[in-house]
Amino acid sequence: MKMVSLIALLVFATGAQAAPIASKAPAPQPTGNDLPPLPASAPAAQPQAQAGNNAAPGATAAATPAADAANNADAILDNAENAAGAGSDVATVHTYSLKELGAESALTMRGSAPLQGLQFGIPADQLVTSARLVVSGAMSPNLQPDNSAVTITLNEQYIGTLRPDPSHPAFGPLSFDVNPIFFVSGNRLNFSFAAGSKGCTDPSNGLQWASVSEHSQLQITTIPLPPRRQLARLPQPFFDKTVRQKVVIPFVLAQTFDPEVLKASGIIASWFGQQTDYRGVNFPVFSTIPQTGNAIVVGVADELPSALGRPSISGPTLMEVANPSDPNGTLLLVTGRDRDEVITASKGVGFGSSALPVASRMDVAPIDVAPRAANDAPSFIPTTRPVRLGELVPVSALQGEGYTPGVLSVPFRVSPDLYTWRDRPYKLNVRFRAPDGPILDVARSHLDVGINNTYLQSYSLREQSSAVDQLLRRVGVGTQNAGVEQHTLTIPPWMVFGQDQLQFYFDAAPLTEPGCRPGPSLIHMSVDPDSTIDLSNSYHITRMPNLAYMASAGYPFTTYADLSRSAVVLPDHPNGTVVSAYLDLMGFMGATTWYPVSGVDIVSADHVSDVADRNLIVLSTLSNSGEVSSLLANSAYQISDGRLHMGLRSTLSGVWNIFQDPMSVLSNTHPTEVETALTGGVGAMVEAESPLASGRTVLALLSGDGQGLDNLVQILGQRKNQAKVQGDLVLAHGDDLTSYRSSPLYTVGTLPMWLMPDWYMHNHPIRVVVVGLFGCLLVVAVLVRALFRHAMYRRRQLQEERQKS
Numbered sequence: 001m002k003m004v005s006l007i008a009l010l011v012f013a014t015g016a017q018a019a020p021i022a023s024k025a026p027a028p029q030p031t032g033n034d035l036p037p038l039p040a041s042a043p044a045a046q047p048q049a050q051a052g053n054n055a056a057p058g059a060t061a062a063a064t065p066a067a068d069a070a071n072n073a074d075a076i077l078d079n080a081e082n083a084a085g086a087g088s089d090v091a092t093v094h095t096y097s098l099k100e101l102g103a104e105s106a107l108t109m110r111g112s113a114p115l116q117g118l119q120f121g122i123p124a125d126q127l128v129t130s131a132r133l134v135v136s137g138a139m140s141p142n143l144q145p146d147n148s149a150v151t152i153t154l155n156e157q158y159i160g161t162l163r164p165d166p167s168h169p170a171f172g173p174l175s176f177d178v179n180p181i182f183f184v185s186g187n188r189l190n191f192s193f194a195a196g197s198k199g200c201t202d203p204s205n206g207l208q209w210a211s212v213s214e215h216s217q218l219q220i221t222t223i224p225l226p227p228r229r230q231l232a233r234l235p236q237p238f239f240d241k242t243v244r245q246k247v248v249i250p251f252v253l254a255q256t257f258d259p260e261v262l263k264a265s266g267i268i269a270s271w272f273g274q275q276t277d278y279r280g281v282n283f284p285v286f287s288t289i290p291q292t293g294n295a296i297v298v299g300v301a302d303e304l305p306s307a308l309g310r311p312s313i314s315g316p317t318l319m320e321v322a323n324p325s326d327p328n329g330t331l332l333l334v335t336g337r338d339r340d341e342v343i344t345a346s347k348g349v350g351f352g353s354s355a356l357p358v359a360s361r362m363d364v365a366p367i368d369v370a371p372r373a374a375n376d377a378p379s380f381i382p383t384t385r386p387v388r389l390g391e392l393v394p395v396s397a398l399q400g401e402g403y404t405p406g407v408l409s410v411p412f413r414v415s416p417d418l419y420t421w422r423d424r425p426y427k428l429n430v431r432f433r434a435p436d437g438p439i440l441d442v443a444r445s446h447l448d449v450g451i452n453n454t455y456l457q458s459y460s461l462r463e464q465s466s467a468v469d470q471l472l473r474r475v476g477v478g479t480q481n482a483g484v485e486q487h488t489l490t491i492p493p494w495m496v497f498g499q500d501q502l503q504f505y506f507d508a509a510p511l512t513e514p515g516c517r518p519g520p521s522l523i524h525m526s527v528d529p530d531s532t533i534d535l536s537n538s539y540h541i542t543r544m545p546n547l548a549y550m551a552s553a554g555y556p557f558t559t560y561a562d563l564s565r566s567a568v569v570l571p572d573h574p575n576g577t578v579v580s581a582y583l584d585l586m587g588f589m590g591a592t593t594w595y596p597v598s599g600v601d602i603v604s605a606d607h608v609s610d611v612a613d614r615n616l617i618v619l620s621t622l623s624n625s626g627e628v629s630s631l632l633a634n635s636a637y638q639i640s641d642g643r644l645h646m647g648l649r650s651t652l653s654g655v656w657n658i659f660q661d662p663m664s665v666l667s668n669t670h671p672t673e674v675e676t677a678l679t680g681g682v683g684a685m686v687e688a689e690s691p692l693a694s695g696r697t698v699l700a701l702l703s704g705d706g707q708g709l710d711n712l713v714q715i716l717g718q719r720k721n722q723a724k725v726q727g728d729l730v731l732a733h734g735d736d737l738t739s740y741r742s743s744p745l746y747t748v749g750t751l752p753m754w755l756m757p758d759w760y761m762h763n764h765p766i767r768v769v770v771v772g773l774f775g776c777l778l779v780v781a782v783l784v785r786a787l788f789r790h791a792m793y794r795r796r797q798l799q800e801e802r803q804k805s
């Protein structure tokens with residue numbers, strides 16, 4: 001049957017017209033949108049693009065045949081070779097709306113913003129055999145059909161054209177067959193708008209527009225390719241970086257979860273978290289090998305599932321083998337003769353992935369990992385020097401086309417415990433380029449700068465040059481970067497937290513001239529990659545508890561990227577749900593720091609004293625919470641009888657909290673009585689100072705069932721929920737989050753001695769009043785003593801004068 005399918009595919013490929021091979025699109029940049037996978041990457045035979053027969057009245061569709069097949073003989077040969085090894089002859093049809101691909105709303109194009117597009121990925125283990133794009137939307141009735149159109153392309157390859165029908169503005173659904181050879185691992189679907197109307201063409205004319213509905217669909221048919229089991233391909237096939245989606249990677253562990261195997265599994269999980277980054281990752285745990293698909297098996301060789309047999313092991317080993325129940329599935333074995341060798345093997349993935357061989361097996365040599373310094377996580381930008389924006393994103397992410405090219409975003413991470421003297425702001429040096437010459441209306445054209453969706457400043461795209469600058473430029477001694485505008489603005493410290501985004505929005509207006517002289521239809525503007533953000537005036541100190549820091553940057557545990565000052569406390573006999581939550585949390589830490597958690601220790605509740613000087617993460621169900629309830633002694637909450645409730649608080653303790661943090665009176669997280677059994681998928685996240693060491697933190701993730709525990713970890717990686725995670729207690733039921741603040745405050749971090757008075761008085765008016773009164777009393781005491789001494793001196797003088805007289 002496979003041979004029949006292969007012959008049919010080859011005949012179809014040679015009979016179809018081939019198109020030029022699309023160049024590989026750049027990997028998509030994080031935008032905060034989780035995109036689903038499109039399961040294909042290798043090109044196949046090409047059907048000709050055409051309009052659907054059942055199109056609704058409205059815009060008309062046009063298509064052209066592809067280029068000559070002779071130019072693409074090599075591409076067709078590659079497709080045939082891929083198809084010859086296809087792992088299955090069963091095709092799968094996947095249908096995705098543009099909204100599922102990341103379009104939050106309709107893709108609207110105007111003269112000032114003529115280009116709209118979407119990025120999506122194709123897994124490398126799938127082969128596209130056919131594809132179809134079904135679009136619907138509307139076009140302005142003011143457009144002329146003869147010289148107005150929306151051109152659709154995939155990776156710069158033509159798919160079809162939409163033309164307006166003034167009598168029927170709405171159009172669709174219109175169907176276009178997409179040549180499968182156009183698909184690559186990272187794809188860009190573009191809609192390009194060209195407008196024409198009666199009279200002059202004005203890009204800023206709001207009556208000229210076209211819109212493609214977010215409910216338009218992309219349909220792709222794929223077949224799987226045979227697996228390539230090569231360690232050098234990791235993280236494939238478990239995760240493909242071109243696919244922007246949340247990833248699920250099963251782990252297979254023995255029923256007895258001992259600390260060494262869990263530490264090795266945590267290193268692997270954090271490495272995969274580093275690879276998936278903003279997409280998120282979930283690690284379900286099994287004791288047996290799944291019937292289908294891929295999985296990671298971690299454990300001592302003698303304890304591996306019997307279905308794998310007994311592989312010959314002579315030391316720490318990494319190995320990829322076929323899933324015994326699914327020849328298309330791949331198992332990554334991380335194993336050794338004992339538990340120490342299993343940890344060494346896991347480090348071979350976490351720290352030696354760049355040296356993995358193009359083979360299915362590797363014996364791992366011992367790896368020495370240097371200790372990390374505080375706040376040096378690879379994902380955190382340095383706070384010791386100005387950082388170029390070109391270090392944070394590719395240059396292409398700082399460039400835009402059109403008069404209003406949309407928001408150019410620069411994401412960055414930083415430790416959230418930054419503090420500056422008297423709230424001194426940070427500096428952002430912005431350099432940008434806009435077209436020279438009489439193209440833009442300078443009075444109406446500007447660049448808006450913001451951070452985390454908050455407006456900061458606007459700048460004209462072209463500042464008026466002074467007479468001196470113009471004279472120097474004419475004689476050839478003017479500034480060399482005359483086309484670059486440069487400005488320095490300030491960022492208030494409270495606008496910067498763990499995960500941040502700088503945002504640049506160009507809004508250019510075309511220059512209107514009499515006589516309808518046409519200007520350029522497309523212009524280019526960019527933010528210079530040499531622009532810098534400078535956080536070097538900050539120090540690391542903050543008040544805790546504050547769960548917002550945990551949600552945004554894993555703080556305080558990620559202060560050391562390898563979590564060497566942290567430990568995870570698990571029940572004596574954790575079940576698969578608790579272990580899965582632990583692995584998910586390690587994946588979150590790896591995604592936050594971009595570094596494996598090689599320094600974390602795993603202990604049970606009765607061995608907490610061994611890690612008393614560390615920050616502690618407690619994962620437990622309420623049925624096992626009796627062992628860890630003492631770790632919440634410094635919080636306002638207690639666990640008893642399988643329930644979480646507010647501990648007994650005296651009136652004086654509440655008054656003292658006001659003196660500690662008077663701003664908490666204005667906070668939305670007031671001390672509130674809490675009483676819950678945490679059942680039905682409800683989970684609780686509690687943070688407090690460790691009772692074992694001053695300045696250390698205990699974070700407890702608790703739930704009455706596994707569903708609530710898993711949900712707690714998942715919300716940490718969801719940007720939409722991060723703003724809701726605050727205070728010292730968060731109750732979570734799905735996406736419904738409630739925050740509380742009741743526990744005493746404590747300080748984490750250090751400052752130079754000269755800054756300590758500022759820190760001690762910062763936002764504490766009671767302390768300022770007390771110190772002011774004390775200062776007044778001190779001054780009065782000094783003056784009284786000085787006046788008294790002066791009076792005594794005068795008295796002695798008078799007595800001496802009387803005696804002489």
